[in-house]
Amino acid sequence: MRHGEFHHPRLVRVYDAECPWSRDDDWFLARVCETPAARVLDLGCGTGRLALGMAAAGHTVTGVDPAGPSLAAARSKRGADRVTWIEGTSALLPDRSYDVAVMTSHVAQFFVDDAEWARTLADLARALVPGGRLAFDSRDPADRRWERWNPVDSRRRITLPGGEMVRAWTEVTAVDGGTVAFTHHYLFGDGEELLSSATLRFRTEDELRGSLRAAGLAVERIHGGWGGEPVGRGDGEFLVLARRE
Incomplete structure (x- = not known):
């Protein structure tokens, strides 16, 4: 998505x-x-x-x-x-x-x-x-922020109102000149995993x-x-x- x-x-x-x-x-x-x-x-x-x-x-x-x-x-x-x-x-x-x-x-x-x-x-x-x-x-592209968008460094837990915990991480899927494509992964407590993709211009x-x-x-x-x-x-x-x- x-x-x-x-x-x-x-x-x-x-x-x-x-x-x-x-x-x-x-x-x-x-x-x-x-x-x-x-x-x-x-x-x-x-x-x-x-x-x-x-x-x-x-x-x-x-x-x-x-x-x-x-x-x-x-x-x-x-x-x-x-x-x-x-x-x-x-x-x-x-x-x-x-x-x-x-x-x-x-x-x-x-x-x-x-x-x-x-x-x-x-x-x-x-x-x-x-x-x-x-x-x-x-x-700033000189900071190369996308290099920290990986499943290890980006792994995090998000607490929703009501206490539900969501595990999330990010992976870069392509780097082409000034554009970077990536996917966020979200794993919910009920087992549903949703993916969100995007491309950014640096x-x-x-x-x-x-x-x-x-x-x-x-x-x-x-x-x-x-x-x-x-x-x-x-x-x-x-x-x-x-x-x-």
């Missing part, structure tokens, strides 16, 4: 349990709060963790995601009525409607094809007001800068870690802040 964590109801519950609020959410929320009472777009909002946090902080938030089961989970959470939820893609975004746009949890890497990535950035630039800001994260800093420039988005800065470290000295990340020109 492709992207099962977002489309299969049982795996959506696992994703929610495995991905609680963390320092990356703190970083994105801090960037959004640099614009008081902002109109915020969360593209690829998933089950709504950050969208709900931004709404609770006083922002007007729209969460957009193509995965209906993930949005159903988001809509069921406390405070969900404060967020506008839209099932779809960036093509649905209205013009000049947001002060800030975010893509978190490495959503940017799911746009494997360069043409699709270019269209998404163009849609985001169109949806931002002049001077509006875009923030997103993408893993773009270099130069590739990211070039694609943003082509979309009319000027890079303000790129950090290498959640503590504001320079590229190459942080957490193996590109934390990108750009502005619509």
Whole structure:
């Protein structure tokens, strides 16, 4: 199953349990709060963790995601009525409607094809007001994170609400230039095993800068870690802040 964590109801519950609020959410929320009472777009909002946090902080938030089961989970959470939820893609975004746009949890890497990535950035630039800001994260390929995605190093146990334990591990199935394909394995207590496959694009800093420039988005800065470290000295990340020109 492709992207099962977002489309299969049982795996959506696992994703929610495995991905609680963390320092990356703190970083994105801090960037959004640099614009008081902002109109915020969360593209690829998933089950709504950050969208709900931004709404609770006083922002007007729209969460957009193509995965209906993930949005159903988001809509069921406390405070969900404060967020506008839209099932779809960036093509649905209205013009000049947001002060800030975010893509978190490495959503940017799911746009494997360069043409699709270019269209998404163009849609985001169109949806931002002049001077509006875009923030997103993408893993630095120089960190070679995928080399730690193997059945030994990635093995973990996930506890679901109610106490059910799920065993999980990841295996990389292909590495081709800047793309990495992998499969997550989830083994439930009742013996059911579900697989979720995906492919991510690892773009270099130069590739990211070039694609943003082509979309009319000027890079303000790129950090290498959640503590504001320079590229190459942080957490193996590109934390990108750009502005619509």
